[in-house]
Amino acid sequence: GQQVMQIPQYQHVQEGEDFTTYCNSSTTLSNIQWYKQRPGGHPVFLIQLVKSGEVKKQKRLTFQFGEAKKNSSLHITATQTTDVGTYFCAGWGDSNYQLIWGAGTKLIIKP
């Protein structure tokens, strides 16, 4: 079946360093979404990418969708303590009703 692989599982950074998480799908996706889950909380929608090669920015966050619509990345510049949490990608594949979720990347700020 369709799968979305997300790496790394964890990333430890010093505050102020950059953070990147990558997603790769086994099949072409119609769109990809990114969610953030704060510790103890529920996932919250960040953004959707639809077009091949699309790049979107939200302040220090940059989201990219690959040309083949099979991979995506989220890059955070100059991390802050408020960025702590787990970032998930999720894509619509063949089914109109199911998102295929990556396993998430946990961003940890070193004390």
Place this chain on the structure above:
Amino acid sequence: SQTIHQWPATLVQPVGSPLSLECTVEGTSNPNLYWYRQAAGRGLQLLFYSVGIGQISSEVPQNLSASRPQDRQFILSSKKLLLSDSGFYLCAWHVGTASYNEQFFGPGTRLTVL
């Protein structure tokens, strides 16, 4: 505005006991609804989804069941809980158009089976 409610927020249950978790949404009609489970430190596992009243699709064989008795109500149940049923249960509602899609999550129920 659109809101999704889940209760209870936390639950501790003995092995073999029954379970009923409820999810209700406000501010929409005929939503697509989803039940996910998240083990500690892990990703989201889709358990069930529903596109309408009485319509349930199951993704993972298990001792859980789901029902949708009303348009905006989605219930997750078990007759006998297992230790492996512990986790964070999330109800979600799909908001979508031809050009925009988002899943909007409830606050979740943290279930511990002892």
